[in-house]
Amino acid sequence: MSDWLTPGLAHLWLPYTQMKTAPAPLPVVASDGVRLRLADGRELVDGISSWWTACHGYGHPHIRAAVAGQLATLPHVMFAGLAHEPAARLATRLAALLPGDLERVFFTESGSVAVEVALKMALQYWRNKGRADRQRIVYFRHGYHGDTFATMALCDPEEGMHTLFAGSMPDQLMAELPTDDTMRRALDLLLDTHAERIAAVVVEPLVQGAGGMRMHDAATLAFIAEACRGHGVLLIADEIMTGFGRTGRMFACEEAGVVPDIVCLSKALTGGTLPLAATVARGHVFDAFLSDDPGAALMHGPTYMANALACAAANASLDLFASEPRLAQVVAIEAQLATELSPCREIDGVADVRIKGAIGAVELRGGIDLDGMRRRFAELGVWVRPFGKVVYLMPPFVIAADDLSVLTSALRQVLAERATTLK
């Protein structure tokens, strides 16, 4: 065992963790490719890419070299009154990669803050247009947009933290995803009724991640975009989880031909090496902030915004999307997940199997012993961490077919073992 874990655990406060009862975290000492090495020498095949970030696997030499080079010259500098090449290059490249005229990039350090900035942009956009009364945000059931106060208010009211912090959060408008005609009419009606008070609609395009790996089709996303246009409200696409290839396209919005007014990026932006996020606005959104009035400027500026190390890592990550066959790898992963996870449908206690790009999710029914399942996965040599009712795989895109089979067979085995305990 490691000599730092027990003393450190007396002082660490862990995420989403009941510290009284939760099992101790596994001490990890190194990461390489698709593997995590534990203090006792065991290696786990990583099925979740460190919260969906490590799309190129761990320790890719190109990203390492880029970060090391940046560290030697300019690791960080404040971003007000000063600018640096890694950020300028990254903004230019993101603008070129994103669809339409999504071309103005505001850098922050986490996904939640990127969504906060998008909300601030949307509200101030309307304020600058003399419509300070447009302040409400429409969000979708089962969505997840972050853990800060403004973003919590946009997460699923039952699964999210609404009840815990009720009264401390802004009151926003929840809609159902318009996956059929009835729900399409309902969304239209909601927008008709409240349009004059609505600043923006926010959606996770194609896959709602932390709300349970729920998937909708491109037509549903296209309908949302059309409804926003029809009602004159802004569309914010939260591509923090879906961005950078996870669903099969560089950005999920591309599959529906949708150009949102604002898009949020983070997670895989740096290939899982350093924290960085970006909120990217279309030209017309940015233009609403141009004025002789200093008060019309976007009032935001995190201390570590556009951190040069993180921007260098992100540029290196984009190089890899160009020089290595990432999107083809996602297509191959999708096919293999479909073959190897579909049999889960026959296992008792499985409610649904969903696959999209490099995402494979199995939804369970009945009681779920999350800690027990997590322990079992580690015993089988894989890092898989079910949450809520879902066991899912989101491996690095570079995973080899035999390593992916290690993940899928562990998943099938754990679900089969669980089935024997269900009545």
Ligand SMILES: *Cc1c(COP(=O)(O)O)cnc(C)c1O
């Ligand atoms: C993870 C995530 C966030 C929050 O990002 P953090 O970096 O954890 O703050 C927001 N939206 C979506 C869709 C996410 O998956």
